[in-house]
Amino acid sequence: MLQKHEIKTKNRKKSYYSRMIILTTSGVQQTFSFIPRSQTYDTLNLTDEQLNTTVAVTIQASTNGDYYDTISAVFVLKEGHFYKLELKNGSTVVHKDRVFCTDQPVATYSVNNGQYTSQASNNEFIIYE
16 A cells, blocks of 8 residues: 655755555465565564554574565554554664555555445535535
8 A cells, every 4th residue: 555645844845755565464474575675584674653562473484575665474463453563683673664454455445334324414504604
């Protein structure tokens, strides 16, 4: 999922896109790709942003590519939660990313899936001039 971010600098705005890792709540092995600073890493930590708890995730398999690496692991995640991912080689941080957990298809994702209720209104209003 690409997200557009804007940074205001002194004279202008700069836009850039960042990719977020999307994972599900399933207890099966899931895979994601990323661009690391180094192709050597041994620790993967996930911090739940809502609960502020950190868990170490065991890397089941990893593949080093020419431009990006791929990791497979079993994640224990909660629906609708954001996580901070930190990949380390010893104490050196190799990669940081953000993870979002959802079981909805990404193409049709809706924040209020099945929870929207419309409010009845007669649309009466007063205009003061």
